Amino acid sequence: xxxxxxxxxxxxxxxxxxxxxxxxxxxxxxxxxxxxxxxxxxxxxxxxxxxxxxxxxxxxxxxxxxxxxxxxxxxxxxxxxxxxxxxxxxxxxxxxxxxxxxxxxxxxxxxxxxxxxxxxxxxxxxxxxxxxxxxxxxxxxxxxxxxxxxxxxxxxxxxxxxxxxxxxxxxxxxxxxxxxxxxxxxxxxxxxxxxxxxxxxxxxxxxxxxxxxxxxxxxxxxxxxxxxxxxxxxxxxxxxxxxxxxxxxxxxxxxxxxxxxxxxxxxxxxxxxxxxxxxxxxxxxxxxxxxxxxxxxxxxxxxxxxxxxxxxxxxxxxxxxxxxxxxxxxxxxxxxxxxxxxxxxxxxxxxxxxxxxxxxxxxxxxxxxxxxxxxxxxxxxxxxxxxxxxxxxxxxxxxxxxxxxxxxxxxxxxxxxxxxxxxxxxxxxxxxxxxxxxxxxxxxxxxxxxxxxxxxxxxxxxxxxxxxxxxxxxxxxxxxxxxxxxxx
Numbered sequence: 001x002x003x004x005x006x007x008x009x010x011x012x013x014x015x016x017x018x019x020x021x022x023x024x025x026x027x028x029x030x031x032x033x034x035x036x037x038x039x040x041x042x043x044x045x046x047x048x049x050x051x052x053x054x055x056x057x058x059x060x061x062x063x064x065x066x067x068x069x070x071x072x073x074x075x076x077x078x079x080x081x082x083x084x085x086x087x088x089x090x091x092x093x094x095x096x097x098x099x100x101x102x103x104x105x106x107x108x109x110x111x112x113x114x115x116x117x118x119x120x121x122x123x124x125x126x127x128x129x130x131x132x133x134x135x136x137x138x139x140x141x142x143x144x145x146x147x148x149x150x151x152x153x154x155x156x157x158x159x160x161x162x163x164x165x166x167x168x169x170x171x172x173x174x175x176x177x178x179x180x181x182x183x184x185x186x187x188x189x190x191x192x193x194x195x196x197x198x199x200x201x202x203x204x205x206x207x208x209x210x211x212x213x214x215x216x217x218x219x220x221x222x223x224x225x226x227x228x229x230x231x232x233x234x235x236x237x238x239x240x241x242x243x244x245x246x247x248x249x250x251x252x253x254x255x256x257x258x259x260x261x262x263x264x265x266x267x268x269x270x271x272x273x274x275x276x277x278x279x280x281x282x283x284x285x286x287x288x289x290x291x292x293x294x295x296x297x298x299x300x301x302x303x304x305x306x307x308x309x310x311x312x313x314x315x316x317x318x319x320x321x322x323x324x325x326x327x328x329x330x331x332x333x334x335x336x337x338x339x340x341x342x343x344x345x346x347x348x349x350x351x352x353x354x355x356x357x358x359x360x361x362x363x364x365x366x367x368x369x370x371x372x373x374x375x376x377x378x379x380x381x382x383x384x385x386x387x388x389x390x391x392x393x394x395x396x397x398x399x400x401x402x403x404x405x406x407x408x409x410x411x412x413x414x415x416x417x418x419x420x421x422x423x424x425x426x427x428x429x430x431x432x433x434x435x436x437x438x439x440x441x442x443x444x445x446x447x448x449x450x451x452x453x454x455x456x457x458x459x460x461x462x463x464x465x466x467x468x469x470x471x472x473x474x475x476x477x478x479x480x481x482x483x484x485x486x487x488x
Contacts, residue, residue: 026272027159029269030332030333030334030335031162033334033337033338037265038266039265040187040265042251042260042266042268043111043261044268045264045268045271046109046247046248046261047121048244049245049247049248050109050121051121051124052240053237053241054094054125055128056239057233058087058126060229060232061226061228061232061233061236061371062086062087062132062133063132064229064232065083065226065228066133066137067136067140069221069224069228070140077212077215079221079225080137081212081217082216083133083222083225084213085217086225087129091126091127094125094129095122095123098121099118099119099122102115102118102122106118117189120192120195120196121192124192124195127196127199127200130203131199134209134210138150138209150206153201153202153205154199154201157198157201157202158194161193162190162191164194165186165193166190166191181193228371232374232375235374235375237378238375238379238381238382239378241381241382241386242382242384242408242409243355245385245386245389246267246385246389246393246401246404247271249389249393250263250264250267250398251264253394254394254397255394264398266340266341267341269334270341270348271348272333272334273327273334273348274323274345274352276322277319277320277323277356281316281356284312284356284359288308292366292367302426302427303427305426306428309357309360310429310432313353313432313437314436314475314479316356317353317436317437317440317471317475319349320440321444321447321467324345325443325444325447325467325468326461327345328457328460343399344398344402347402347403348402348405348406350406351405351406351408354410354413355409355413357433358412358416361420362374364416364423364424365420365424370423373419373423374416377416377419378412380412381411384404385405388400388407392404417430432478435478436471436478439474443468446467447463
């Protein structure tokens with residue numbers, strides 16, 4: 001239990017910082033959805049969809065390889081510097097190459113008049129890639145406070161420059177004041193410029209970690225790390241297909257091309273309403289990966305992994321109920337012109353929970369050096385995503401994309417569990433998982449019926465709060481370990 005408490009504590013530190021920073025960052029969504037059209041918001045979502053793919057390529061599995069080799073080569077100071085030098089070289093090549101070929105790339109993604117978008121993102125992606133390993137080093141060294149500080153400075157910088165360009169500059173411009181870097185027209189390019197400035201600010205904050213590059217480059221070690229990490233490129237790339245490709249494909253597959261970007265904007269805005277689930281999963285991932293590796297040699301490691309899964313599922317389902325039972329509150333997070341997509345929010349919440357469970361389960365192939373099998377699972381998920389999106393987007397639009405995400409992550413979760421039983425068996429409490437999930441879904445449907453019967457907000461929220469407490473009480477009574485945890 002002390003190990004679980006340590007993981008919980010680190011998740012809390014990562015989580016509080018991530019939730020605070022990301023939540024403030026997500027507060028830009030109401031601003032963006034109010035200022036920009038549905039089509040322009042769809043363009044923003046599409047551009048950040050490309051970022052996800054390119055981040056995976058530029059990291060080529062080095063982050064996980066660093067965790068793996070830093071644990072098995074504790075006395076070798078060149079593990080970090082070798083990985084960092086490799087990332088530095090490839091990032092520079094990427095930034096220079098993308099800037100030089102900005103026009104052909106802009107033509108390819110159907111923004112021929114906006115080569116500046118390509119240049120902005122070339123620099124954003126390249127600079128962010130340089131920071132991944134220093135952040136990994138902070139996680140490895142159990143320095144969540146500095147990790148949180150630097151992350152939040154990045155986020156706050158992005159927020160402040162968004163407010164500068166989208167609110168302060170137009171206000172002062174109307175009063176005849178010329179503002180630096182502002183051309184007089186509000187546009188989505190300032191979302192990208194703000195991100196770029198924040199990325200530039202982050203680099204000097206990690207100079208202490210960058211200094212480790214002086215340890216030099218070990219060619220033999222690098223080949224070992226590349227061999228280990230290469231399959232993770234497929235895992236990551238396929239994962240990004242599953243996570244973000246739908247926000248790219250809608251533009252190309254939706255039958256009415258004049259509305260395609262609008263539908264993409266509606267889908268992206270409602271995807272933002274799963275913020276609580278995605279923030280928790282992200283915070284958990286930051287803490288969990290080094291935690292799992294550090295306990296890989298413990299005799300009770302499999303028991304620890306199983307208990308972690310129990311708590312993870314319970315928290316995810318609580319978040320699912322919080323958002324779905326109080327959707328009338330959370331919907332104000334986006335502008336009213338995006339409300340038509342609210343029906344996909346419960347689907348996406350459960351889909352993201354399945355993804356989080358998959359992250360937990362995937363530890364078996366990382367610890368047993370079976371990354372190629374993990375890559376096969378991700379490729380299977382990518383195939384499901386591609387096939388179902390190509391079939392369903394022309395018929396059902398973004399609703400088809402939401403159900404595709406659900407089916408993809410559920411299938412990956414099940415297959416990963418079944419393969420893990422064979423290669424690295426862990427006694428997860430599958431019965432409790434399905435019991436908790438079905439209970440939460442039942443309470444969600446009861447909440448929907450209550451919504452129809454009692455439209456008054458006070459009565460509705462009171463009953464829904466009671467439904468949430470019912471689930472928490474069931475979990476508390478079922479999990480006797482909770483009592484042990486609190487007694488410590």
